[in-house]
Amino acid sequence: MTTPRKRRADRQQDLIEAARRAMVLHGTDGVHLKQIAAEAGLTSGAVLYHYADMQDLLLDAHHAGMERFYEHRVKRIAEVDDPVEKLVVTVRSGLPSGSDDLDVRLLCELGGAAGRNRVYAALLTTLFDRQVSMYQTILESGVLQGVFTLADHPVTIGRNLVALEDAYGYRIVARHPTIGVAEAEELILSYARGMTGNQLTVTPKRPAGSGRPRPRSS
Numbered sequence: 001m002t003t004p005r006k007r008r009a010d011r012q013q014d015l016i017e018a019a020r021r022a023m024v025l026h027g028t029d030g031v032h033l034k035q036i037a038a039e040a041g042l043t044s045g046a047v048l049y050h051y052a053d054m055q056d057l058l059l060d061a062h063h064a065g066m067e068r069f070y071e072h073r074v075k076r077i078a079e080v081d082d083p084v085e086k087l088v089v090t091v092r093s094g095l096p097s098g099s100d101d102l103d104v105r106l107l108c109e110l111g112g113a114a115g116r117n118r119v120y121a122a123l124l125t126t127l128f129d130r131q132v133s134m135y136q137t138i139l140e141s142g143v144l145q146g147v148f149t150l151a152d153h154p155v156t157i158g159r160n161l162v163a164l165e166d167a168y169g170y171r172i173v174a175r176h177p178t179i180g181v182a183e184a185e186e187l188i189l190s191y192a193r194g195m196t197g198n199q200l201t202v203t204p205k206r207p208a209g210s211g212r213p214r215p216r217s218s
Contacts, residue, residue: 019061083142149197
């Protein structure tokens with residue numbers, strides 16, 4: 001049986017998603033309670049029942065989007081041993097899924113408001129620094145394992161990689177006609193190759209039990 005606490009948690013998650021959609025539509029600074037309520041299919045009073053302060057809801061909405069670009073990526077690469085594969089996977093997972101990617105569009109909205117809002121500026125600064133640290137760890141691990149020869153300090157490389165993610169991510173959601181996800185990934189990896197001295201080629205894994213590859217027929 002679903003508990004009332006569980007139902008309330010689900011409702012709060014629904015409100016977070018509604019707030020994220022409303023912020024993309026109306027802007028981080030311009031979004032109103034009624035707009036969030038409309039996205040959630042609720043009254044304003046019902047929203048306030050779960051979030052007495054709308055600012056708390058907006059902050060939770062921003063945190064939810066940011067988790068993807070640090071916490072989720074760290075968990076994903078924790079399952080990978082090879083530093084080369086870690087770096088490639090990290091670059092790929094830092095880009096939008098496409099021009100309609102809600103998380104990246106919301107980060108762009110947040111970036112626009114950061115100059116006017118110290119809380120938002122602090123959130124983005126923290127996210128940036130954590131992502132740089134994530135890249136730094138991968139780069140240093142690659143050096144220790146003898147697969148990377150760095151052309152610059154790992155923090156500098158990490159900062160540039162995150163900055164490239166942000167820049168190309170914006171271009172993708174802005175629907176640049178010649179920069180899609182694949183093009184952006186290759187542009188970032190091109191920089192990473194020069195900085196690591198590694199071609200960053202990941203060999204696809206064969207499924208377990210596949211045995212030897214069958215000889216190609218003539």
